[in-house]
Amino acid sequence: MLTYSNVNVNYGGLPVLRDISFKVEEGECVAILGHNGAGKTTLLKCSVGDVEGATGAVSYRGEPVVRGAVFMNSRRGIGLVPQGHNVFRQLTVRQNLGVAGLNSPGGALDDVYRLFPVLEQRGSQIAGSLSGGQQQILALGMSLMTKPSILLLDEPSTGLAPVIVNDVMDSLRQINNSGTTVVIVEQNIPATLKLASRAIVLKAGRTVFDGASRELARKEDLWTWF
Ligand SMILES: Nc1ncnc2c1ncn2[C@@H]1O[C@H](COP(=O)(O)OP(=O)(O)OP(=O)(O)O)[C@@H](O)[C@H]1O
Ligand SMILES: [Mg+2]
Numbered sequence: 001m002l003t004y005s006n007v008n009v010n011y012g013g014l015p016v017l018r019d020i021s022f023k024v025e026e027g028e029c030v031a032i033l034g035h036n037g038a039g040k041t042t043l044l045k046c047s048v049g050d051v052e053g054a055t056g057a058v059s060y061r062g063e064p065v066v067r068g069a070v071f072m073n074s075r076r077g078i079g080l081v082p083q084g085h086n087v088f089r090q091l092t093v094r095q096n097l098g099v100a101g102l103n104s105p106g107g108a109l110d111d112v113y114r115l116f117p118v119l120e121q122r123g124s125q126i127a128g129s130l131s132g133g134q135q136q137i138l139a140l141g142m143s144l145m146t147k148p149s150i151l152l153l154d155e156p157s158t159g160l161a162p163v164i165v166n167d168v169m170d171s172l173r174q175i176n177n178s179g180t181t182v183v184i185v186e187q188n189i190p191a192t193l194k195l196a197s198r199a200i201v202l203k204a205g206r207t208v209f210d211g212a213s214r215e216l217a218r219k220e221d222l223w224t225w226f
Pocket of ligand 1: 034035036037038
């Protein structure tokens, strides 16, 4: 469903992604792991056409991902939850969800409320006054308002208490089980290897592992990979 073919990215002459090729199949849940600066965020951004000067090809359901046209790519069903709590801080929770769903007629609000009841309970609260974890859940809810076929998440568990991390991972499992393909970038390796069936490890912009999460989790030298 999502295919990278020989994708290269350089920033100021420095290679950030080197010859990245992989395919994500419909319904898969894939983890992208790697140390700080390994190129994970850049890799995700290529999926929505948000990296100027990327070479090689990224395609979604057989059609090229158009560079520079994030909006168009999102309308085709590619949802990205960027790193950090990306919400409109001055708007209420309900308004945030409304804005996110503007271009997706039919609405997914009921589904989002069913998955995250806290968003319905706090509908009239200003988003900037939500806790960090609640803002992360709101950002996730907002991405679902576009009814994506593939959901790309950039470190959704960062800054969350362990119990909330479990909740977020459980929600992602439900989203994946209900048919949405999931690609998740994470630093929380143990929790992510439990969620994703496949893992890709980046090191300095190169793929150094692409295989079953179970296989990676079993490695005795697991931590040397990061
Ligand atoms: N717009 C940019 N201009 C110049 N360099 C950039 C730009 N964006 C990213 N980089 C560099 O590219 C490298 C990869 O960055 P990227 O954000 O993809 O890493 P990451 O794996 O997501 O790291 P982290 O785990 O810290 O989020 C880093 O060295 C970063 O400084
Ligand atoms: Mg990043």
